[in-house]
Amino acid sequence: MARLRLGPLLRHVDGASATVWVETDGPCAAEVRCADGSRGSARTFQVAGHHYALIPVTGLTPGTETAYEVRLGGAEGPGDGAHVVWPLPDSRFPASTIRTLAEDGTAELRVTFGSCRWAAPPSGGDDPVGPDALDTLATRIAADPTAARPDVLLLLGDQVYADETSQAIRRRLAARRDLSEPPGAQVADYEEYTYLYYESWLDPEVRWLLSTVPSCMIFDDHDVIDDWNTSAAWVADMRATPWWRERILSGLMSYWVYQHLGNLRPAELESDDVYAAVRATPDGTDALRAFAAAADEDPASTRWSYRRDFGRVRLLMVDTRAARVLREDERAMLDAGEARWLREQAVEGAGGFDHLLIGSSLPWLLPHLIHDAEGWASALCRGERGERWARFGENLRRRADLEHWPAFPASFEALTALVAEAGTGEGAPATVLVLSGDVHHAYVAEPAWPKGTGPDAHVLQLTCSPVHNSIPTSVTLGFRFGWSRVGRALGRRFARHADVTQAGIDWRRTGGPWFGNQLMTLTLRGRTCLLRLEQARRTRGAEARLETTEERRLS
Numbered sequence: 001m002a003r004l005r006l007g008p009l010l011r012h013v014d015g016a017s018a019t020v021w022v023e024t025d026g027p028c029a030a031e032v033r034c035a036d037g038s039r040g041s042a043r044t045f046q047v048a049g050h051h052y053a054l055i056p057v058t059g060l061t062p063g064t065e066t067a068y069e070v071r072l073g074g075a076e077g078p079g080d081g082a083h084v085v086w087p088l089p090d091s092r093f094p095a096s097t098i099r100t101l102a103e104d105g106t107a108e109l110r111v112t113f114g115s116c117r118w119a120a121p122p123s124g125g126d127d128p129v130g131p132d133a134l135d136t137l138a139t140r141i142a143a144d145p146t147a148a149r150p151d152v153l154l155l156l157g158d159q160v161y162a163d164e165t166s167q168a169i170r171r172r173l174a175a176r177r178d179l180s181e182p183p184g185a186q187v188a189d190y191e192e193y194t195y196l197y198y199e200s201w202l203d204p205e206v207r208w209l210l211s212t213v214p215s216c217m218i219f220d221d222h223d224v225i226d227d228w229n230t231s232a233a234w235v236a237d238m239r240a241t242p243w244w245r246e247r248i249l250s251g252l253m254s255y256w257v258y259q260h261l262g263n264l265r266p267a268e269l270e271s272d273d274v275y276a277a278v279r280a281t282p283d284g285t286d287a288l289r290a291f292a293a294a295a296d297e298d299p300a301s302t303r304w305s306y307r308r309d310f311g312r313v314r315l316l317m318v319d320t321r322a323a324r325v326l327r328e329d330e331r332a333m334l335d336a337g338e339a340r341w342l343r344e345q346a347v348e349g350a351g352g353f354d355h356l357l358i359g360s361s362l363p364w365l366l367p368h369l370i371h372d373a374e375g376w377a378s379a380l381c382r383g384e385r386g387e388r389w390a391r392f393g394e395n396l397r398r399r400a401d402l403e404h405w406p407a408f409p410a411s412f413e414a415l416t417a418l419v420a421e422a423g424t425g426e427g428a429p430a431t432v433l434v435l436s437g438d439v440h441h442a443y444v445a446e447p448a449w450p451k452g453t454g455p456d457a458h459v460l461q462l463t464c465s466p467v468h469n470s471i472p473t474s475v476t477l478g479f480r481f482g483w484s485r486v487g488r489a490l491g492r493r494f495a496r497h498a499d500v501t502q503a504g505i506d507w508r509r510t511g512g513p514w515f516g517n518q519l520m521t522l523t524l525r526g527r528t529c530l531l532r533l534e535q536a537r538r539t540r541g542a543e544a545r546l547e548t549t550e551e552r553r554l555s
Contacts, residue, residue: 011262105311115437157220351427367482372491423457443512
């Protein structure tokens with residue numbers, strides 16, 4: 001009798017269908033049954049000895065909410081000895097439900113986002129980085145399931161930390177290999193990646209939250225390793241190590257299974273060649289490994305970015321890690337095909353959406369000092385000041401994580417132009433919002449174009465991080481200084497040193513910086529957009545709760 005190992009995760013939801021992801025401890029048929037009579041089933045597929053299913057649920061009614069349960073059956077299908085595995089026996093949480101979108105697309109939509117989450121310690125354990133914002137959100141929703149809650153959760157990277165493992169994970173790693181050998185206390189292969197997902201998603205509050213709030217995900221560097229794809233020199237150094245190939249293949253394979261599959265619409269799943277190949281054999285490991293190897297060798301061969309439409313809100317989640325072009329004379333955040341796809345999705349159907357959300361794990365607009373430092377380091381690495389400065393620039397950008405959009409100047413300008421184009425003209429959306437994480441603080445930045453050239457839409461950079469992580473004093477002081485006038489002046493000196501061309505726009509911080517474990521929520525209805533930032537806080541002797549730090553109307 002198969003058992004539920006991880007999940008369920010409610011992933012794609014539209015007006016009439018949904019997908020639910022599960023991991024089981026053996027091959028079986030997985031079924032979702034809803035209280036309103038809708039249902040769906042799927043056979044599990046196998047990767048590296050683990051068994052998974054992504055269950056399509058059809059027959060849902062637009063604009064409604066229905067409870068569901070998960071059943072696992074035997075080899076003959078869902079009816080073969082099927083038994084309920086979710087909800088868990090004696091669960092203290094309300095029933096998991098599926099809320100569908102209204103058919104006319106006019107209903108209010110709540111989008112909550114954040115990034116950078118270390119797994120929370122076991123219940124009752126000491127938490128040195130403070131309360132987990134996702135745990136706290138789950139507790140609030142569970143206490144009053146009828147109250148307002150997110151319609152979708154955007155997780156913008158670093159869902160797991162393959163290079164910064166907990167003591168519990170290290171004990172498991174040490175039980176299967178010698179940690180004195182590289183990669184040491186970092187994960188080495190697919191099996192060890194599964195430990196990270198269990199640690200993160202078996203947290204009771206988070207497990208229930210992900211079962212009842214749909215989620216969209218994209219990776220950032222720590223899902224694989226810090227500084228992933230910073231530069232061509234970095235890639236060459238990593239490929240020279242004996243452990244890197246297994247790490248990168250396992251990272252891409254596990255991301256595909258645990259995160260990427262659920263991002264896809266049902267129609268996309270039906271036409272996905274890799275999904276078909278993995279399910280076509282009793283063991284899909286070789287098929288998925290071949291895909292991961294091709295994706296690593298030729299990033300342009302696959303696309304991790306995707307589009308979701310929520311009524312009249314369009315979301316574009318952009319891969320800012322694997323799609324890079326790293327040759328110093330051609331550096332780009334997105335390869336040509338990826339950049340073309342992004343533009344097509346941003347301008348296609350103009351007038352058909354009121355808000356355009358661009359999910360980028362890495363911020364587009366940063367403190368001016370950091371923006372100029374990234375452009376400076378990029379110019380030095382191109383050889384603008386000679387070989388000695390080029391070596392210094394490479395060392396600097398690795399040590400200081402100078403690898404955001406400004407580190408790819410042509411891509412920064414291209415994104416700036418795209419944002420303006422998408423937000424201009426008849427039928428332009430009310431807002432174009434770039435949603436990001438990564439930098440362990442939150443802020444709002446607003447760009448300003450030369451007079452008479454700006455878009456009609458209200459354009460903002462909204463950054464929110466971390467969900468649950470440490471915030472060193474150096475980060476707090478560094479980013480505060482980066483936003484200051486003195487920091488901006490210092491950045492200009494860096495830029496002049498390497499003759500860096502100034503950006504075609506200016507921008508200013510209009511909110512923040514805020515530091516803490518936090519989530520940002522957009523409430524969108526018609527052409528109105530409201531922003532709320534909430535931080536997880538615990539007062540002495542009290543349960544952690546989310547407290548509103550900032551509220552404002554964006555349009």
